[in-house]
Amino acid sequence: MNIFVCVKQVPDTETKIVPTADAMFIETSSIKWIMNPYDEFAVEQALLIQAAHTGSTVTVLRVGSSKDTEALRTAMAMGADEAFLVEAQDNLDSYSIAKALKAAIAKSGKNPDIILTGKQAIDDDCLQVPQILATMLDIPSVSVVVGYEGSASEATVKREVEGGALEVYGVKLPALIACNKGINTPRYASLPGIMKAKKKPLTTLSLADVGVSDADRRVKYSNFQLPPEKPPGKKFDATDSTKQAGLVKEVVGLLRTEAKVI
Amino acid sequence: MDFSFTPEQLEIRDLAMKFARNEMMTKAAQFDVLAEMPLDILQQAWSLGLVNTCIPTQFGGNGFSAIDSMIITEALAYGCMGMNTAIMANDLALLPIVIGGSDEQKKRFLTPFTESYKIAAFCLTEPGNGSDAGGLKTSIKEDGDDVVINGNKMWITNAGYADLFVLYGTIDPALKHKGITAVVIEKGTAGIEVGKKEDKMGHRCSDTRAVTFNNVRVPKNNILGGLGKGWSIAMKTLDHSRPMVAASAVGGAQCAYDHCVKYAKERVQFNVPIFNHQAIQFMVAEMAMKIEASRLLVHKAAWLLDNHQSNTQLASYAKAFAADSCMQIATDAVQIYGGYGYSKEYPVEKIMRDAKLIQVYEGTSQIQRLVIAKEIFSRS
Ligand SMILES: Cc1cc2nc3c(=O)[nH]c(=O)nc-3n(C[C@H](O)[C@H](O)[C@H](O)COP(=O)(O)OP(=O)(O)OC[C@H]3O[C@@H](n4cnc5c(N)ncnc54)[C@H](O)[C@@H]3O)c2cc1C
Numbered sequence: 038m039n040i041f042v043c044v045k046q047v048p049d050t051e052t053k054i055v056p057t058a059d060a061m062f063i064e065t066s067s068i069k070w071i072m073n074p075y076d077e078f079a080v081e082q083a084l085l086i087q088a089a090h091t092g093s094t095v096t097v098l099r100v101g102s103s104k105d106t107e108a109l110r111t112a113m114a115m116g117a118d119e120a121f122l123v124e125a126q127d128n129l130d131s132y133s134i135a136k137a138l139k140a141a142i143a144k145s146g147k148n149p150d151i152i153l154t155g156k157q158a159i160d161d162d163c164l165q166v167p168q169i170l171a172t173m174l175d176i177p178s179v180s181v182v183v184g185y186e187g188s189a190s191e192a193t194v195k196r197e198v199e200g201g202a203l204e205v206y207g208v209k210l211p212a213l214i215a216c217n218k219g220i221n222t223p224r225y226a227s228l229p230g231i232m233k234a235k236k237k238p239l240t241t242l243s244l245a246d247v248g249v250s251d252a253d254r255r256v257k258y259s260n261f262q263l264p265p266e267k268p269p270g271k272k273f274d275a276t277d278s279t280k281q282a283g284l285v286k287e288v289v290g291l292l293r294t295e296a297k298v299i
Numbered sequence: 300m301d302f303s304f305t306p307e308q309l310e311i312r313d314l315a316m317k318f319a320r321n322e323m324m325t326k327a328a329q330f331d332v333l334a335e336m337p338l339d340i341l342q343q344a345w346s347l348g349l350v351n352t353c354i355p356t357q358f359g360g361n362g363f364s365a366i367d368s369m370i371i372t373e374a375l376a377y378g379c380m381g382m383n384t385a386i387m388a389n390d391l392a393l394l395p396i397v398i399g400g401s402d403e404q405k406k407r408f409l410t411p412f413t414e415s416y417k418i419a420a421f422c423l424t425e426p427g428n429g430s431d432a433g434g435l436k437t438s439i440k441e442d443g444d445d446v447v448i449n450g451n452k453m454w455i456t457n458a459g460y461a462d463l464f465v466l467y468g469t470i471d472p473a474l475k476h477k478g479i480t481a482v483v484i485e486k487g488t489a490g491i492e493v494g495k496k497e498d499k500m501g502h503r504c505s506d507t508r509a510v511t512f513n514n515v516r517v518p519k520n521n522i523l524g525g526l527g528k529g530w531s532i533a534m535k536t537l538d539h540s541r542p543m544v545a546a547s548a549v550g551g552a553q554c555a556y557d558h559c560v561k562y563a564k565e566r567v568q569f570n571v572p573i574f575n576h577q578a579i580q581f582m583v584a585e586m587a588m589k590i591e592a593s594r595l596l597v598h599k600a601a602w603l604l605d606n607h608q609s610n611t612q613l614a615s616y617a618k619a620f621a622a623d624s625c626m627q628i629a630t631d632a633v634q635i636y637g638g639y640g641y642s643k644e645y646p647v648e649k650i651m652r653d654a655k656l657i658q659v660y661e662g663t664s665q666i667q668r669l670v671i672a673k674e675i676f677s678r679s
Binding site: 111228 | 318
């Protein structure tokens with residue numbers, strides 16, 4: 038099987054995010070990049086599918102800046118066979134990224150049997166690239182997938198819906214599967230894996246190579262700001278049992294007049 | 300001059316830190332209380348290539364430089380200094396084979412360590428000889444094609460689980476250093492008697508025991524480098540292992556420091572987070588300086604090794620400075636946490652207990668100063 042995984046590089050969750058001086062993006066120079074945690078599930082699932090179907094290859098794709106190729110190198114250290122990087126600034130919109138990914142898949146010379154992604158990237162939380170890409174390729178897609186069982190031509194997938202219920206779908210491959218936590222436990226990239234990854238092919242493409250230009254943008258960023266600081270919460274002392282009834286009334290009143298949630 | 304890590308070194312560090320944070324730190328307190336070897340964690344560390352970093356590629360190792368192994372050790376000690384001791388003791392025991400063994404011995408003894416998780420113990424210290432290791436008394440006597448070993452070893456890390464013991468004895472105490480001989484003894488050899496597990500202040504999950512050798516017979520081809528060649532092997536081993544122990548001090552200190560920076564921003568006294576108090580700031584600044592200086596000494600000691608230059612003096616600088624700094628930093632960390640720091644509910648109490656050992660094993664902080672002074676005056 039030709040297995041593809043799309044990975045994004047996101048700021049480490051402990052990074053302090055600062056907008057750039059012109060507020061057009063975030064300051065990236067001091068960021069420590071990691072692979073988007075949901076994409077780790079996608080890479081792991083790709084490797085599990087590969088192990089179940091001998092002769093399969095796992096190709097990882099990423100659109101983003103080339104300053105640090107952490108996510109691709111990690112995926113190859115985990116076991117992926119080769120990687121494609123489409124070099125681009127880090128503030129592309131979802132549509133341009135999906136278009137670039139589609140073209141990069143074509144450039145690989147392999148017809149995808151399955152494309153795996155994370156359900157969302159934890160930086161901009163757009164949740165769009167997988168669905169746009171599947172639409173462009175005209176293949177089915179299932180997101181928030183927590184269970185996968187499949188052959189070389191079809192799969193049964195479980196997706197999580199509101200309230201923790203599960204939906205079960207039968208999908209014909211090729212399909213796009215966007216993974217959620219719970220689908221598997223991602224392996225660590227072992228040290229021998231890291232050493233081996235150095236020798237695996239990483240092809241770099243430009244946006245021009247994949248036919249993406251500024252005209253493809255559907256979204257333009259114009260003003261990055263930090264969210265306002267949360268006002269401190271209110272505490273009510275309910276230790277005195279004689280005053281509890283009054284307190285409940287007061288809290289309900291404030292929820293109505295001040296917080297305006299009821 | 301270049302202080303930056305290579306991309307691979309960054310990846311190695313990230314993997315080791317991820318493992319340390321997810322698998323070691325989360326269980327460190329539990330295994331400290333249980334005082335049990337965390338075999339599953341050690342096994343997993345081995346499967347990721349984090350154990351036995353000294354084994355060369357020809358014998359199945361990963362081909363790490365000394366600097367690489369310092370990066371790994373620092374990260375693992377960040378996760379838990381005790382668990383790291385169990386891991387590092389393997390290197391300590393295997394290094395004499397890497398340094399003094401023949402190719403046949405390396406293949407016979409090292410390669411199995413790359414095929415499955417095995418445990419090794421380094422037996423130098425005796426009940427009556429610690430700092431004065433050259434005065435050790437365990438006897439090694441030739442007998443036909445074999446040698447016969449008799450003596451007591453003390454404070455042997457990993458002893459209760461060891462698949463392999465690397466022992467230093469003497470063919471004749473009168474020969475002093477020239478009589479010292481290193482020999483490999485495999486588990487199950489008749490006459491090895493392992494004592495009870497020591498009840499220790501720190502590194503409680505690591506397994507430390509006395510080991511008695513009663514007429515233990517091994518073939519002569521288990522001797523490393525020949526009879527009487529043990530001392531020079533031991534000294535070369537220390538050139539590598541002391542920076543490693545120093546790296547573990549850096550990891551422990553960095554962990555204590557990271558906890559403190561976080562806590563000082565959270566804990567409010569006199570209506571402000573305590574980091575606003577200059578006394579706290581000074582302690583934290585001191586920690587940061589000492590950690591960076593220790594790390595640089597470790598890396599320089601390792602860099603000299605990688606570049607085949609003498610590093611004995613630097614190795615001792617690194618070991619003494621990093622160990623003493625780690626102790627100071629861990630003590631100050633408890634101070635910054637106040638009463639909470641004294642409780643096992645918070646992580647710095649354990650780090651303070653663990654830090655103490657780094658000033659003691661692999662040559663005490665006093666012995667490091669003796670080594671340094673000897674180097675200074677023998678060269679001036
Ligand atoms: C938990 C643990 C694990 C260990 N693991 C191992 C192991 O795996 N293998 C192994 O072989 N050993 C191991 N050791 C032993 C360790 O290396 C020794 O404890 C250490 O070298 C000190 O020796 P000692 O305990 O006999 O102290 P001593 O040598 O008796 O020293 C006592 C004190 O005197 C000081 N002192 C001694 N001589 C001098 C001097 N000339 N000048 C100034 N001060 C001096 C020392 O610095 C120390 O403060 C371990 C020890 C511990 C506690």
